Amino acid sequence: MKTIEIRTVNVVQYINPLREGGSLPAIVKADDGFLYVLKFRGAGQGKKALIAELLGGELARALGLKIPELVFMNLDDSLSKTEPDEEIQDLLKFSVGLNLGLHFLSGAITYDPLVFEVDAMTASKVVLLDSLISNIDRTAKNTNLLHWNKELWIIDNGASFYFHHNWATWENHLTRTFPLIKDHVLLKNASHLEEASKDITDVLSQHVIRDIISKIPEEWLLEESNTLSPNEIRAAYATYLNVKLNRIHTLVKEAEDAR
Template sequence: MNTIDIRTVNVVQYLQPLREGGSLPAIVKADDGFLYVLKFRGAGQGKKALISEFIGGELARAIGLKVPELVFMNLDDSFSKTEPDEEIQDLLKFSVGLNLGLHFLSSAITYDPLVSKVDSLTASKVVILDSLISNIDRTAKNTNLLNWNNELWIIDNGASFYFHHNWATWENHLTRTFPLIKDHVLLPKATQLQEASSAIKKVINAAVIDEIIANIPEDWLLNEGEILSPKEIRAAYIQFLNAKLSMIDQLVKEAEDAR
């Protein structure tokens, strides 16, 4: 796997909100000339959703899935001052600082389980990834997948790692499987779970996990009233992911049984 190298860009233009997303992400232009979907730190789930998005996206990339480039995006306070919509104004105000952007895939279409095509190995990898990161939000109702250039792209992992919303009990999640995999939109097409599992074991190890977690911006780990320090939070994500990796055969069996 390549060493992770996340670019940092500055938002220069707010173009439009994406109202189908619960957290009101937006299409913005950055100072590198490209368009991005900006995920805001000031949205409902706050910086924790950005952390989930980042870890899930980089793990997906590491196992060979298609993920739009992730960038850190600086947002200054000038945008909220010119925004007429009060809801968006507040979101911009609370999101000054470092946010997360995904490269905008122009003319991509939302994955539709009835008509979109996906090969079974890719479907199987996505199912196992979502079991590993406990992603509760890749269902037929909300697929969080895109089809672009006839390929499947992973775009939204913000609902993963839900244990981090309560650090007091996070260790209870270390030995749990992921029964909600039964609702996964790609489960019916995930007919190569064993092959996908072997492929994932070859590329994901403790060093890869360490590197991804090391790249989480320190600022995202600082939350008022948090009982763990940023260093302890990093260690918790590492411990959680290594625990899930050691349980991968169990998670695969659970998905196979659900299928």
């Protein structure tokens, strides 16, 4: 399977904040002329949220799910000097360096389960992927899904992989299931879980997982609070995903029981 390289662009204009997001993402313009939703390294969950966004997004893309293009975004200190809002000014200052952006889908509508239909296979793949990556943020109250060009698009995976907020205990999560799947917005439509699990395990080989993890910028793995080295952290993500994939039958059963 051929993987997609992630481009790097420079932020040239801060347009406006998206205040519905807890981490205050923003619409920005880059030097390639396109608009992006910028996720800031200086926001609440810091670089770990960017890692979760990157891994969750690229895993979804590998599975054939729709996700806006992810790009690395360089942010310099010039934008903060012209920003009048103090909260945004501080966020820009703390986020100088490499951030993450998602291509802005102009005209996209927030997914509403009462309005839009999703096919069973797509729903099943999304449900199982979110189980694999422990994504706690795909509920009816906050779907983190968009409807664009008559298709379902996945956004906002930053709340995934929550084990990485404490590396001292990450291995305790290896054999846990994901009971919060009962609240997943697409669970009702996910009637092809067994079939979806076979597709997922066929596609997400160790090679594909290793390649996706290799895309994490080294600087995002360097934090004083981390007890592991960058190489150890990459290995931990790989171990986590491979163990979960080997136990995907338990996630299928959990989701089926919740349905």
